[in-house]
Amino acid sequence: MNFIFTVIQAKTMYVELSCKSNFSFLRGASDSRDYIARALELEMPAIGVADINGVYGLPRAFEALRDSGVPLKLICGSEITIENHPPIVLIARSRRAWGLLCRIITAVHAGKIKGEGHISLAELKDLTAIHIGTRELTCILKNDLQNNFIFFKSIFKDQLYLSLCRYVDGMDKKRTNQALQLSNQFNIPIVATNDVHYHVPERKPLQDCLTCIREGVILDEAGFKLFGNDDRYLKSPLQMQMLFSDLPEALANTLKIADQCQFSLSELKYTYPKEAVPQGHTAQSFLQELVMKGARDKYGHVLSFEVDRQIRKELQFFNKRGEEDYFLTMHDILKDAREKKIVFQGRGSAASSIVCYALGITAVDPISANLLFDRFANEARPDPPDIDVDFEHERREEVIQSIYARYGRDRAGMVAAIHTYKQKGAYRELCKVIGVDVGTLKADVVKSRFIELAGKYSAREIFLEPLMQEIAEFPRHIGTHSGGFVITNDPLVETVPIEPAAMDGRTIVQWDKHDLETLGMMKIDILSIGFLTVIRKATELVGIDWRSIPMNDVDTYKLIHKAETAGCFQIESRAQMNSLPHTKPVIPYEMTIQVALIRPSMSKGGMSRSYLRGRELARRGFPFKSGLLAMDKIIGRTHGIAMFPDQIMQIAMDVCGFSSSEADGLRRSLGKERSAQSVDTQGQKLFQALIKAGVKMDLAQDILNRTQGFASYGFPEAHAASYGALAFKSAYLKTHYPAEYLCALINSQPMGFYRIDFLINEAVRNSGVKVLPVHPLKSNWDAVMEGPRTIRMGFRDIRKIRRDDVEHMISQRHIKTFVSIEDFISRTSFSKDVLNHITIMNGFECFGLDRRHSFWKSLAFKNLVGFKVSLEQLSLFDEKTEILSDAPVFNSMTNLEEALIDYRMTGYSLQGSLMKQLRLEIPHLPGTHSGLLKMVKKNSMIACAGILLVDQRPPPAKGFGFITLEDEYGTIDLVLRPAIYDQYKSIFRSSRFLMITGKIQRLDDHVTIVVETVESFALKSQIRSHQPTPRMLDKLNWP
Structure with missing residues (x-):
């Protein structure tokens, strides 16, 4: 009877106050949620998590505790690193x-090198x-003689304690005596x-492996x-009572x-920034005024009943939730x-809101596009509505810094991203730990090494697979x-500690987007989109407002139908360009569909083909x-295709009678991060409701199948509409x-699918x-x-410049135009390498020198002492050096040689098509080119x-590969079956110059070749030049 009483009493006699989770990077070997689960198993009344210099893991523990429904108390703390002092x-x-x-x-991290945070006394x-x-x-305090006990006693008074650990390592008596002496x-x-620690x-x-890393x-x-034993785990109160039987007061504390x-x-509790409003206004009245003004600018002075x-409806909704300041904040930032004059456009579900449209946050009219507001809010x-805004990528940092300046570093911080161990990285790190050279990672070597260590290192067997499973998704840094920002x-x-980001000038909160949503x-x-930079630069050159570009331009649709969309936003990929001649969009809404068609959710659910048949x-x-209106x-x-999650949500409400809450729960279950079980459960619920509502069995089954596709990837219709509009506007400018x-594309690199040379x-x-x-x-x-229609290239593409x-x-x-190569060198600050690049790419032709003469002349100049010399020195040197004479002592380069040099120096050449020159140099190349493919019969073999x-x-292609080749007349689309791709991938991953054989396939006007064989070709003749250019095509420095 006494034993039973003792056990019951022991369950509440001890609380662990400072567990280290895996957010004590490379120290803690358990997730904070593991501690919650274990504490519940042990029936503890509370559990504390105290990671080193951070509170990163606490929201996850809080979420696990909330989901459990058990009244376990989560104690929130942190272990703080003190300069020249033991941690507290x-x-x-x-x-x-x-x-x-x-x-x-925050002070611990401020101004410190990442991973070396500390605070002084x-x-x-x-x-x-x-x-x-x-x-x-x-x-x-730690049980350490180095503590400044008087200092901490003066600050924390009766809330200061001294910790005592017992590791069962033969040193516990000494530790106890020291702690008792210091305590007294x-x-x-x-x-x-x-x-x-676990x-x-x-x-x-695993903790040992983390220590080794x-x-x-x-x-x-x-x-x-390494720790001497495995004793640093979350022990039960009964175990701790037995361990501290001589010091019950330590447990009681x-x-x-x-x-x-x-x-x-x-x-x-999150509080929106209170934005300044004009005198006589509240946030509610000012937001209404801004929205009504914006709506009249867009729809006309007299608004329709529907608008x-x-x-x-939306203003009433936001007013009820007190979210006016949120929209005013976005309005002021934009x-x-x-x-x-920074170009931006809202994306995502925000485009479903007429308030966002009227405020100029988004660019898509949600009324004409028939977008579902419930998808947004x-x-x-x-949780508050989620507004994503894209800015031109070269100027986004200006926006970020203006937010810091406007709200201050103590009220604004970027959201953290937790980078975790993935399978490949975990494998490599663990192999390093056991002493396997990462350059010779072979399964049998790794396995034998782990087996060897199983008996040598520990009584427990050490196997790779269990360790990899345990470390999976552990935070690395x-x-x-x-682009996420928290502003309060x-x-x-x-509310949350703030620390410096890796990028100068940025600071981040210690929680990621999931943590923020939890709280x-x-x-x-x-966010940013490179094509917004392109659009801004192009419209500045043209002198038009990009927002005024019409969405019904016939010539633009013709270009899209021909799939001449390389360099156009969202519709330049191989899959998009293959589909455009078949889909042939003719109205803005079909551009929305076009953007959505090439997505994993579409191909996985078979939606693309069904949509085209229906259209x-x-x-x-x-x-x-x-049969149902x-x-x-x-x-x-x-x-007849439920193409967007929004449509599933609307079907649930308007056809099946779901409430807004139920429909939103259904939509959330279709998210790509949800489990298959969640999708199946919600899908079956929807299916039964469809049948009950009178929907035919085959259509209900089809809608159910679509939910499976959305579970892999599907984005809001409003998002597709926003991207579709940008895609069309980029195509309009190209047309x-x-x-x-x-010119704008060239000046916005690197971006997109294609190299500069192809675009040119x-x-x-x-x-x-x-x-x-x-020049x-x-x-x-x-x-x-x-x-x-004439572009002068800039210096930006020259290597190392x-x-x-x-x-x-x-x-x-x-100040004064350059008159000679000597004058240019003497008055500029280019490095030797850059000057070399300029000369051998014919940069000094304007001074009457060809490539070889200018190269050798500049080479001689560069060998002068100090490199930078006066004009008189250069002229004197020129007179005394025969090789620097302007007389032609070298043969001119061939077009091919010049092209190779250009590619080496800039990644492009203006010498004309490289393939045209290669055909002259390599006569055995197949004569069939892209311009002839449409004349070749279907199923014909071709090289x-x-x-x-x-x-x-x-x-989603199930192992199929898709390759595009370029020649002097255009492009050649190739399809490689999985076995063929695997057989030849080493060739086309090491060489860009390919000869292929295959069978012609044709769908309408689009021609592809199903590949049978692949081989590379290289220039067999040497480059006849006295300067260090590459001698084989495959050694080119391709971008």
Whole structure:
């Protein structure tokens, strides 16, 4: 009877206050959720997580605890690194103490090298002296003689404790005596802890591996760097009672601290920034005024009933939730960008909102596009609406820095991204740990090494697979989200610690987007698209407003139908270009469909073919009819195919009678991160409701099948509409202003699918654009327009060149034009390598020198002492050196030699098509080119040659490869079956010059070759030149 009582009593006699999770990078060997699960198993009343210099893992523990429904208390703390002092553990007992803890952690990281954060005693004193939360912060010191006990006693007073661990390693008596002596000397109570690094002892091998990775050693050499036993796990209260039977007060103090901790992460309430509004306005009235003004600008002074009704519906919804300041914040951020002439456009589900459209956040009219507002915001979603905005990629940083400047570093921070161990990286790291050279990673070597260590290293067997499973998804380091920003009205730094990002000038919060969603905190996404940069630069050259580009231009649709869309946003991929001649979009909504068609969800669910069949029937006068008016209204415009998750959601509400909450739950279950079981459960629920509503069995089954496709990847219709509009506008610019658009593309690299040389060759071939080479007297950093349909290339593409040097050269040119190569060298600051590149690519032709003469002349100049010499020295040297005479002592280069040099130096050549020159140099190349393919009969065997342009093997293609070759007349599309791709991939991954044989396939006007064989070809003759150019084509420095 007494034993039973003792066991029951022991269950509540101890709380572990400071577990280290895997966010104590390369130290903790368990996830914070593992600790929650284990604490529940042990029936503990509370559990504490205290990672090193961070609170990264706490939201995950909080979520696991919330989902369990068990009233287990989560104690929130952190182990703080102190400069020249043992670390301390700080525990927040209240919301105010949490705010101070976050400020302390922020100070730990501020201005420090990543991974080396610390805080001085002076800084700690200053922070605690002025903050009211100090009285509600508990401090636990290590059992270390180096502690400044008097200092910490003066700050934390009766909330200061001394930790005592018992590792069962023969040193526990010594530790205990030391702790008792210090406790008595400084009147500091002792608190028991097990220095927990993992939730169960079976994680000890993984913790050892993490230690080896951290220390850069192998297991055989780790020695005392490893823990001596596996005792640092989350022990039960009964185990700790037995371990501390002589010091019950140390266990009691854990309960005392836990009982005093009243703080919960649920207390963190997000507050929108309170934006300044004009006098006489509230946030609600000012937002309404801005929206109504924007709506009248877009729809006309008199709003239609439908527009007015939707505006009032949305404003009422946002007012009810108190989200007006959120939209005013976005409005002000974008107003600032607009004033700086930074191009932007909202994307994602935000385009479903007429409020976003009226405020100029998005560019798609949700009324005419019939977009579903509930996809953006609805009563079932407690979290704030998610607004994603794309900015031109070269100027996004201006927007980011303006946000920091506007709100301050203590109220704004970018969202963290947790970079985790993936299978390949984990495998390599673990192999390093066991001493296998990563250059010789072979399965049998690795396995034998682990077997060898199984008996040598530990009583437990060490196997690779269990370790890889355990380390999978462990955090490796903290990065920065692609564009997520948290902005608050109250100090953000008292809600979550902020630390420097890897990129200078940026700071990030310690939580990722999932953590923020768990805690109900809003983020905005400041993203980027390279094509917005292209569109801005092109429209500046043309002198038009990109927002005014018409969406019904017939000539643009003709270009799209011909699939001449290389360099156009979203419709330049091989898959898109293959589909365009069949889909032939003719209206803006069909551009929305076009963007959505080439997605894994479409191919996996077979939607693409079904859509095309349905559209063809509609064009023949047989539109889709389901027998239900509500269903036809939703999927009639996509010809009977539920193409977007929004449509599934709308079907659930309008056809099946789901509430907005139920429909949103269904939509969320279709997310790509959800489990197959979740998708199946919700899908079956929808299927039964469809049958009950009178939907025919085959259509209900088809809709159910679509949900499986969405589970792999599917984005909102509003997102597709936004991207479809940008795709069309980029195609419009290419159609009507091909030179200006090409110039903008060149000046926005690197981006897109295609190399500069292909884009140049296509524009010259199809649009009559003239492209002129770099000229020391005319070129700038960027390419410029030099006349109608004429582009002058800039210096930016020359290898190793620095923009500052080019700007200096331009400033010298403005002072006085360069008159000779000597003058150019003496007044510019280019390095020897760059000057070499300029000369051998014929940059000094303007001074009457060909490539070889200018190269040797500049080479001689560069050998002068100090390289930079006066004009007189150069002239004197020129007179005395026969090789520098202007007399032609070298044979001229061939076009092919010049082209090879150009590719080496810049990645492009203006010498004409390289394939045309190769056919002259290599007579045995097949004569069939891309211009003749349409004349070849279907199923005919054919041989052709070209330069590799695109190599793709997308996951949905089930192992098939898709390659595009370029020749002098255009492109050749190849399809490789899985076995063929695997057989020849070593060739086309090492050589860009390919000869293939295969069988012709034709679908309408589009021709592809199903490949049978692949081989590479190279230039057999040597480059006849006295300068270091590559001698074989495959040695070119391709971009």
